[in-house]
Amino acid sequence: MVSTETQAEIEEYLGQVPSWIEALPAEAADNSWHTVRDLQFGETELSQREKALVALSAAAAIQCPYCTHFHTEEAKLEDVTETELAEAVAVASDVRYFSTVLHGMSIDQDAFETETAEIVEHVKNQQAAAPSDD
Structure with a gap:
């Protein structure tokens, strides 16, 4: 109490x-x-809208019907569309799927982190080379 x-x-x-x-x-x-x-x-660095989408994604990933219901309604209060709700849940599903693959296949953590660093560097280089929208 x-x-x-x-x-x-x-x-x-x-x-x-x-x-x-x-x-x-x-x-x-x-x-x-x-x-x-x-x-x-x-009031935090994330907007209420962003927090509602993060919370819904986490709730869906942990498969909590209580949290999923609450955070879906919370997101609707923040004018999140049905399409955005579906996308947030799909992204959470994608993360959970690949987490299952990574764990189930016992992917080496150090190698994964090295690959991630290489991918990030590649994407940064592509972004730097892309023409600006200005």
């Missing part, structure tokens, strides 16, 4: 104290809310 002060704050943000916050032990409740408030709802 959250403290009286935190309860009032949550009700101001969300209109109610959700059951998932109420289910937390008292020792974790206030701190858990503060993390959600500051990171997910607070």
